[in-house]
Amino acid sequence: MASLKVNFAGVEFQNPITTASGTFGSGMEYGEFVDLSKLGAVTTKGVADHPWPGNPTPRVAEVKGGMLNAIGLQNPGIETFIERDLPFLHEKHAKIIVNVCGHSEEEYLNVVRRLATEDVDLLEINISCPNVKEGGISFGTNPKGVEEITKAIKKEAVQPVVMKLSPNVTSITEIAKAAEAGGADGVSLINTITGMKIDIERQSFVLANKTGGMSGPAVHPVAVRMVYEVANAISLPIIGMGGVETAEDAIEMLLAGATMVSVGTANFYNPYATMEVVDGLENYLNRKNISDVNDIIGLVK
């Protein structure tokens, strides 16, 4: 039996599989399909310092090999999250990665400070959401900005800090280096790729927001390439994500250099996807006679 245990920024996880923020809520809906305690961790939907209503509908559209979304980070705010969602996840014995969002540096810091006394394992800072006008991606697209916000968050954070990076940049390695220079404990990538769909009968945008973040299997090769590049540019551990729907996809991410892998959009069309990936990863390692999953991380040079 192969060992699936990984250590990410000093935190032990029983396996490297987690969920991509925004595709799994806080686990409540998926707890009806899968045993949340069998995941490496649950990564929650982004949480801000107050409730956000998100964008007008339509917010989602199917596209070839994936989908576009422009939810706009609707969330109940940190107080409800702490009162309702964290106890639920603790009761399910899940490890917890909290995704943090904000419109301004102060809003991010409010959430990070509020979580300082809570039992969560990692903080993932969303500086890359393409669907909110202020905050989100505007922090994540220039290296100087990334370094500054990372520094500011590291000053206040009790848990290890993972900066979530946008693929909508000229050079993702420059952004990753900036996060490293700012003192991040890890990075996660990729957030969605900005896309657009037009309804040719109505001759208008399908999404009310006009643009949306593209996710799903079609973005997977882009994500693998970026994980590989970042893994070779910095020395921080990586949570790799983007179009992972099977164990094979997750293994590619690990070989490219990710220490953990998130299953995202696949949850929407297969609520069992996370468990299938964990099982498939174990089978792969056994078949290859590899005793430790760490032996394949970054193996492909």
Place this chain on the structure above:
Amino acid sequence: MSKEFEMAKVVSQKELQPGIFSMWLSCHAAKSAVPGQFLNVYTKNKEKRLPRPISICEINGEKGELRLVYRVTKEGSGTEEFSKYETGEEVRILGPLGNGFPVEDFKDKKVILMGGGIGIPPMLGIADCVGKNATAVLGYRDKNTFLTEDFEQAGTTLCLASDDGSIGVHGNVIDAIKENKVEGDVIFACGPTPMLRGIKAYAKENGITCYISLEERMACGIGACLGCVCQSKDKDHHSKVHNKRVCKDGPVFLAEEVEL
């Protein structure tokens, strides 16, 4: 673990009118379904991965069968794939999902069913429960009607409208309800948003309790993605804003509860 995928078996498939199909499925979901709920139906074509949410038309709990009546949206669509399924073929479904209409609460009352276009099928499931106590006000594009015989079989009084005037009242379901002076204690409605807006206003003017079933683009269908929200009068339970989830908190809402 309380929810599961299942492979439903196609019992029959029939084209009722050009592009409108009726498919009976044999499935466990039939045991617990109520009118107004929906199924996630998954395509076999892996290019289209998101489930298609399709409202349940009729329920036969004893035989364990559900009827879906759906429109093929366009060439190459997921619904086109469904329309080609033959008897005995298996299809992946998840459900029943959503809340459904509170039919039981109005069993001995006079019920008005209002359906427009592809919003008509879920009304039939209610007619099966309340039969004679219901009047169905149905709006079609033209004389190519569907399911009218099924409503009659359920014992429901029919009142039709068509956009082009080729059958029933020339106009929409509001024109039809006024012209026929249909009265009742409750309205159950499903159809396009402008129609539901009109029905909401009509129900308010006349002091009739009104439940409407909403449609919105969905991804997961189980309340996780927050794609299909509608604006609600009260703060929603999930995000504490004013965004109820059509798939999980609905699709059926008390009309006054939502902004259209």
